[in-house]
Amino acid sequence: MSLRVLISGASVAGPALAYWLVRAGCKVTVVERARTLRSEGQGVDVRDSAREVLKRMGIFDLIRSKSSHEEGISFVSSDNKAFASFGVDLESGMGDSATSDIEILRGELAGILFDVTKDDVRYIFGDMVDSLEENEKEVEVSFASGTPKAAFDLVVAADGIGSKIRGMAFKTGAEQVRSLNSYISYFSVPKGDTDTMWARAHWVKGGRCLVLRPDNMGRTRAFCMCTAYEKSDPRLARLDQASKQGVSEQKALVQELFQDADWEGPRLLKGMHDSDDFYMQHVAQVRLPRWSSGRVTVVGDAGYAASPFSGMGTSLAFLGAYVLAGEISKQPDDIPAALESYERVLRPHVESIQKLVPGIPWIVQPQSLWGIRVLETVVWGAGIVSGSWLANLFSKAVGYLPIAGDVPFQLPDYEAFKQ
Numbered sequence: 001m002s003l004r005v006l007i008s009g010a011s012v013a014g015p016a017l018a019y020w021l022v023r024a025g026c027k028v029t030v031v032e033r034a035r036t037l038r039s040e041g042q043g044v045d046v047r048d049s050a051r052e053v054l055k056r057m058g059i060f061d062l063i064r065s066k067s068s069h070e071e072g073i074s075f076v077s078s079d080n081k082a083f084a085s086f087g088v089d090l091e092s093g094m095g096d097s098a099t100s101d102i103e104i105l106r107g108e109l110a111g112i113l114f115d116v117t118k119d120d121v122r123y124i125f126g127d128m129v130d131s132l133e134e135n136e137k138e139v140e141v142s143f144a145s146g147t148p149k150a151a152f153d154l155v156v157a158a159d160g161i162g163s164k165i166r167g168m169a170f171k172t173g174a175e176q177v178r179s180l181n182s183y184i185s186y187f188s189v190p191k192g193d194t195d196t197m198w199a200r201a202h203w204v205k206g207g208r209c210l211v212l213r214p215d216n217m218g219r220t221r222a223f224c225m226c227t228a229y230e231k232s233d234p235r236l237a238r239l240d241q242a243s244k245q246g247v248s249e250q251k252a253l254v255q256e257l258f259q260d261a262d263w264e265g266p267r268l269l270k271g272m273h274d275s276d277d278f279y280m281q282h283v284a285q286v287r288l289p290r291w292s293s294g295r296v297t298v299v300g301d302a303g304y305a306a307s308p309f310s311g312m313g314t315s316l317a318f319l320g321a322y323v324l325a326g327e328i329s330k331q332p333d334d335i336p337a338a339l340e341s342y343e344r345v346l347r348p349h350v351e352s353i354q355k356l357v358p359g360i361p362w363i364v365q366p367q368s369l370w371g372i373r374v375l376e377t378v379v380w381g382a383g384i385v386s387g388s389w390l391a392n393l394f395s396k397a398v399g400y401l402p403i404a405g406d407v408p409f410q411l412p413d414y415e416a417f418k419q
Contacts (some may be wrong), residue, residue, distance in 0.1 A: 009158035013300025013317035015113035019111035022324030084383030116122040163302035182283035189271025227365035292339035329416035
């Protein structure tokens with residue numbers, strides 16, 4: 001009898017897991033609270049070993065064809081002059097640069113994953129899990145919007161950093177989420193005369209940053225980031241409150257917090273008010289003492305969000321989906337043991353990714369003009385080095401350092417996926 005698996009969340013981690021679980025012989029249902037597949041979202045990238053997962057899924061070339069083709073990122077002054085630029089890494093094949101050679105809009109990625117799974121997976125949109133009742137053999141699930149109760153052998157939370165399933169299963173709350181005292185507002189604006197295929201970033205005092213990035217849809221993706229040194233900064237409380245309110249309240253607060261921004265600040269704020277794809281994100285990490293509770297487990301941001309500062313969130317979602325399904329394929333008759341193996345195999349890599357460079361994000365989001373000037377000088381120097389023989393020497397030297405997060409994850413091979 002096929003294992004019955006319920007996945008909560010139809011963004012990236014959920015459908016990716018569904019793909020591999022079907023390969024492992026499972027009967028999969030995905031429930032998503034949004035009424036339709038979400039098409040909004042900024043660009044995400046795929047790095048390191050996760051690229052091999054995409055190749056094994058047969059979608060690597062398709063995803064790459066829908067890339068924004070961003071050529072790199074420039075850090076600019078208020079008069080839009082670049083003082084440092086870093087191009088895309090096209091040689092290593094691992095996407096190891098500030099801009100990856102695979103930058104795809106999250107909505108497009110979700111659409112690709114849905115298309116390759118929709119014929120084999122049952123999708124329920126406009127609903128969510130309301131309660132879980134577990135016994136030794138299965139989990140009985142009640143839904144919020146009238147979907148009949150159903151029993152599953154495994155329930156997986158793939159519903160993001162604010163996971164409802166995680167809260168139900170682990171009975172704990174905010175202590176699982178480590179705030180990085182930062183919020184980002186994402187949206188798109190019409191393409192302008194100053195926009196090219198290069199992303200541009202500009203710092204503003206007060207721990208603020210503005211970024212413009214190209215996409216493949218004829219628009220420009222923008223985001224405004226605000227970071228505080230101390231948790232007592234009153235802006236954080238206001239941002240937290242706004243994040244729980246509607247888009248209009250969030251836009252009003254971003255307008256207030258960035259109304260004095262120079263560079264292309266006025267353009268971004270005008271475009272923000274006209275945008276219909278605005279959303280606000282709390283920048284944080286999820287750290288759990290264990291990834292499973294009985295027959296309920298987590299994957300992706302719901303279990304181990306690494307934050308945008310790591311650049312590895314989407315990659316960890318693909319790796320987690322592959323390993324979780326693979327370990328289940330090895331022990332389908334012993335779900336608890338399979339979940340223990342999943343955590344044992346992947347957790348060391350996740351923890352290495354979550355170990356951000358000391359001082360992140362505060363050292364890259366200066367509060368004062370003096371701090372910005374220091375950071376600009378450092379970035380300027382790095383830009384000079386990156387284009388010289390020193391860069392090659394430095395990269396080779398780093399290769400000998402015992403930095404766990406720089407070691408690609410060794411992707412396991414699973415017999416069930418060779419068929």
